[in-house]
Amino acid sequence: MTTTDIFHETYSALSANKARSGLTILGIVIGIASVIAMISIGQGAQGSIQSSIQSIGSNLIMVMPGAQKGPGYQVSSGRGGARTLITEDATAIMNQIQNVAAVSPQLSGRYQITAKGTNTNTSVNGVTSAYPQVRDVQIAEGSFITDTQNQSLAKVAVLGPTTVSDLFATGTDPVGQTISIKGLLFTVIGVTVAKGGSGFNNQDDMIFVPLSSAQRYFAGADYLSEIDVQAADQNSMTQVQNDITSLLLTRHNISDPTQADFSTLNQADIVAAASSVTSTFTILLAAVAGISLVVGGIGIMNMMLTTVTERTREIGLRKAIGAKKKDISTQFLAESVMLTLIGGIIGTVLGIAIAYTISSFGSIHTQITWQPIALAFGVSAIIGIIFGYYPARRAASLNPIQALRYE
């Protein structure tokens, strides 16, 4: 039997019962399409989480007060709960550690804000002039907090765009207006550019004030809730992180590193942690979609078994006139592989279409790569072979006489 003959037989067999072939193919189409759509959603989520982590700055090391957070230690101190970091720690990091580009000490808290009858409750972050560089924040209007304002405990504020829209009517220029934070009046001197970061540490819904003002008026003490350190480059991050740890241990008179009253977090670690979460999520989605692919495969097997039974006499006749086992099994295997291949092609197209549609309508960004497509194709061909093998073998091993006598 030549390949052309096999194609001929396969086509004539599959087109003989178009509705049944179509439904069987549909099972595979749904399986493949959902695998591709799910994986591209998962990979898209991974990509957008990574870029939102990147958007908080580059080469960032965060130092937080409170004990090192190990497994099962999560409950300990909320951020700012412990008061172990002070402004001098930040100064020491800046002055004594090599390869530090900038240091941004911060003290944040949530307070009630009012402005001309509107009010909101948001995060107020006491920062220095280093903040925009370290956290990659740009100014849309006005200016950011200067060192002079910090020294003079100025009552000035820079607003995030979300806060602006919460506090002021659209069209009003917030710069120059006054707002009240915890009952004290602050003059708005600038507005930051929207970063659009969602979920993870939304930097648009924030109010920035001079660090010294925040310490004096809101906290009443000279402590910090976070020190963000920007390393000079990617390669020096580990060195800077290690140096910060040993410097702060010395400054805090702690000899046992496990007893540290602060913790450091490397931006790369956050990316890695987030990636592992999202890839678990991707695998989970793919597994659910994979189940539908298996169901589709069972559909193929079911159809092939029915076909073999229906065509018993045909098989008997073919064998009687000289078809070998291999001829028969090839014929039936070709049918099931053809079904899955057609399903695979349509499913891939549909899956990509679904991914695009989700991208263009929803907030979820999807990312289509060749791996899931190759995977889907490989899987569909394998499903065709695996689920077609048993029916094909069953057909091939039929005894010609019994097949011919079959009613």
Next chain:
Amino acid sequence: MIDVRNITKTYNDGAESFQALKGVSFKITDGEFVAIMGPSGSGKSTLMHILGCLDTPSSGQYFLDDKDVSKLSDEELADIRREKIGFVFQAFNLLPRATVLRNAMLPLIYAGVAEEEREKRARTSLLAAGLDEDHFMHKSNQLSGGQIQRVAIARALVNNPTLILADEPTGNLDTKTSEVVLGTFQELNEKQGRTIVLITHEPDIAAHAERIIMIRDGAIVEDRKNAARKVNRL
């Protein structure tokens, strides 16, 4: 060409076993036209399946062209069927989805004959079996019973078999059509020297053969030359 020595066939259906052939022996020489007759259930089809290498006997020997085929494997039997034997069955002869032409060339497809060659041979064979060229592209549900049997005969001839086995080829046909189909067999036998074994339980049909073997309850009860042979000319 055919030498059958004391063959038996026992069917085992779980606990029950049934002996369909109880020691049958005969020889058929090249170019003979033999009719096998007997009542329903006497074992005719069983015998033909063994002669046609579709099945193997439970005991005894079967020499086809001096080769013992009674112990061959399924795959070896398939080779012999493809090379030496042409079948015409009582019913379900054609693949319903395929055209007449494709049905006729099916044995050649399995024999690996090149595409052009097989079409040429199938056409020749169909014409030889007396089928009109108009029907070559029809499916079997567009044919009459007689036409179906002609396609089946054409298919049986297409690989130039030395032995043609027909199991009640006229079972579903009226007398007139039966006579035409038998004429075809007779010509193949006389003009081309093919060996033909034909099963029937109609004496009218058997009358065309040179020799008649009678079977009853799985054993031969009579084996005689047919003196009053009826000859149809097409």
